[in-house]
Each structure stands twice: as C-alpha cells, then as structure tokens.
Amino acid sequence: MRTWLAPLRWLFRITLALLILFEEWGWEPLRRVFALLARLPVIRQIEALLKRLPPRWALVALLLPSLLILPVKLLALWLVAEGRVTLGVAVIVAAKLIGTALLAWLFQLIQPALMQLAWFARQHGRWTAWKADLLAWVRASAAWRWARAVRLRVKRLFRRGREVPPPSV
Template identity: 40%
Template sequence: MPGGCVAYIAPMEQRLKHALEVVLVPIAAAVVFLEQTLIRYLNLMMAAFARWPPVARVEAFLQRLPPSAAVLAFAAPSILILPVKLSALWFVAHHRFVLAFAAVALGKVLATAIVARLYRILRPNLLALGWFAWADRKFFEWRDWAYAFVRSLPAWRKAADLIARMRVRIAELVSGLLAR
C-alpha cells in the first residue's frame, strides 16, 4: 500500500510543480525584467541629476558621514515617502483610484531611485557596520539564488529561447526594411 501512495503522490507533485512554473515564471520574469530595467534607467537618471552642483555637494557630504549617520540617511527616504502614501489614502477615500495608484507608483519609483543612489553613495560607509555587511551579503546571495532558480526552470528557458528567436526575427525584419 505505501508504494501505491508514493506512486500517486509523485505525479501529483509533478503536476503541482508544472502548474506553479506556468503561473510563477511569467510573474518572476516580469519582476526580474522590471527590476533590472527600472534600476538601470533610474541609476542613469540619478547619475545625471547628481551632476547638478547642489546635488553633487549633498552627495559629497553624505559620503563623509560616519556609518551610524549613513544608516539614518539611507533610511530617510522611507520616511519621506509617507506623505505620498497618505495622499494615496486620501485619493482612495474620495474614490479617485487611478490617482491613488498613480501616487503610489510615482512614489515607489522616486523612492527606488533615491534609495538606489543612496545605496551606491553610502555602501562603503554602511559596510563598516557588521550587521549591514552581513545583511548586504545575505540579500545578494538570496537574490542570485532566486534568479538562478527561476532561470533554471524549463518554462523560463523556453521563454528565453522564444524571446531570442523573436529578437533575431525582428532584427532581420528591420535590417530588411532599412536595406530598401
């Protein structure tokens, strides 16, 4: 009887795994794509903004902060985003759902841009704190593991192959149009 039970569970686990892949891989792909694209362009935008002399002076000041003050500077955007979240609640209370969503989305993008820039500027100071260095290392180990796991899934590989073929086909179409 136990052998029959195991034989029944294994196909069920395979179906569950396949169903999860079908559901989770597109979501994971979208998250990875958005994260990488958003961070890339936000970093470019913030680097351009940092060339403005007043911002450059603020960044130079931040780079000289001791580690304990750097933690406060790094956490500040979390507090600064609070008015945006409160405005979103106000919009919801007044049935302005699109404005609420827009406020949250804009706030999230701005906070992400600021935090990413602060991370880049303050990271050397923050790594002087043992707990931060540990958390930083663990976070990136986990992120790299999660990316590797998602990329190892058959559904991800199939999607990546399809996208690669589409890129080649689009490049062929564009080059064919430009050759005329």
C-alpha cells in the same frame, strides 16, 4: 497541515521574485538617470556630504527616503479609496520608480560607510546570497525560459521590420 503551506510558500517566493526582478531591472538604469541630476552643483555638494557620513548616519540617510515616501503611499491609498484608482496606481508607480532611483543613487554613495557596520555587512552578504539563489530559481523555471524565448522572438521581429530593403534597380 503542510500541504497548504507549500502553495503559500510558492506564492510568497514568486511575489518576492517579481519585486526583486523589478528592482534588478530598474536599479541600474534608474541610478544612471538619477546620476544625470548629480551634475547639478547642489547635488554634487549633497553627494560629497553623503560620502563623508559616518556609518550610523549613513544608515539614517538610507532609511530616510522610506519614511519620506510613506505620505505619498498614503495619498495613493486615499485616491484609490476615493474611486480614483488609475490616479492612485499611477502615484504608486511613480513613487516606486522615483524611490528606486533615489535609493540606488544613495546606496551607491553610502555603501562603503554602511559596510563598516559589522551587522549590516553580514546581513548584506546574506541578502545578496539569498537574492542570487531566488533569481537562479526564477531563471531556471519554465515560465522564465518561455518569456525569454518570446522576448527574443519579438526582438528579432522588430529588427527585421527596421531593416531597409535594398534599392531596386
């Protein structure tokens, strides 16, 4: 019975790893892009308000974007069901990018308040440790090492292609 669980566990782990890697790669750059919007006076006022939230309201603020994105995901699902697959996938990708940017920006602002909730701080620590272990597993894999090597080769090729040859005399 356990023989069929191993491939499922591996598939589940790979799927989670891919999602986490997307978040990791996107989190910081998307947070910086969203921070550019924070230069607007109204966004600065919202930031100040968010930083002052008590822990329980900070948790509500963290969950709110997930609820707000649900209708967008339903719209994307409807588009796919109507045969507009490309548009549906585009809506999902755009929602994921915008949602990740919003969540990264929001979490940065309210993390100190959230860490005052003992259960949240404990779960955050567990999540961080689990995520680090999963990413270490991925980075130790042959597929990851191969992909990194290919990426470095492609990067070198692009650098060589951009080098300007010395002028001939």
